[in-house]
């Protein structure tokens with residue numbers, strides 16, 4: 281991170297009246313805040329051509345960022361592990377995100393920061409010769425499963441698609457290697473389900489398109505320890521589980537364990553803690569997901585906690 285003072289920061293006096301519909305979202309591209317429909321990236325950026333990028337998503341709920349420092353930690357670590365460096369330091373990134381949210385006027389928002397490898401020098405195939413780029417965007421809050429979906433009962437399918445091996449792509453670096461996750465989603469739709477969870481080569485469930493997974497049996501909560509992104513919502517769910525007297529274990533979770541659990545839930549910045557009612561068409565437990573519902577309440581209450589959330 282260079283973080284030099286020469287970097288141009290976006291104009292905080294951005295005039296929303298100039299651009300209609302900023303509430304659809306805004307992008308931060310080439311140092312400028314623009315309406316989301318005008319947020320475009322160069323076609324030669326390896327972030328696009330090779331998924332050579334890392335990103336993070338933090339949400340804003342009721343005008344407050346939730347666990348932004350955890351998201352910034354993960355983003356900075358991911359960039360470092362990928363040998364990427366940008367002109368903005370952590371404080372500047374935080375400020376850019378806040379300015380984008382303010383420009384959008386959104387009270388509840390999905391806020392994404394991205395670092396791409398960038399465009400290579402002419403005729404070069406050497407990643408070291410790319411200038412890494414920073415982009416960001418803010419759009420209205422979105423849900424892996426809306427509250428309405430959750431009330432109806434979310435259907436999860438255990439996909440036969442294997443998640444890309446952690447030996448190939450380190451899942452703790454948040455990345456755009458989603459072809460397996462999307463293929464899993466199509467499997468799920470074919471089975472009449474809403475969401476797919478993928479497994480590893482040993483038949484342990486790992487994660488789905490944008491979410492981590494948990495199973496609750498009695499007073500024990502389990503979540504996969506490896507082959508997964510260390511979700512910030514996963515972390516919150518583990519902390520809250522302990523708070524309500526549940527015992528949390530990070531370990532391998534065989535697919536069959538989901539089917540025999542009392543409760544199954546998923547976690548994501550895009551929706552928080554979300555109960556799963558059916559796995560492979562089988563009703564989970566008594567269908568009431570009492571612990572999950574309690575954790576979900578506590579999760580949203582935590583959005584008022586000044587330790588975990590800060591005003592934009």
Ligand SMILES: Cc1ncc(COP(=O)(O)O)c(C=O)c1O
Pocket residue numbers: 337487488489490491492508509510511512513514547548549550
């Ligand atoms: C593959 C994957 N796993 C898990 C998650 C959940 O992480 P978090 O709770 O930090 O949003 C995400 C979030 O997008 C993800 O992409």
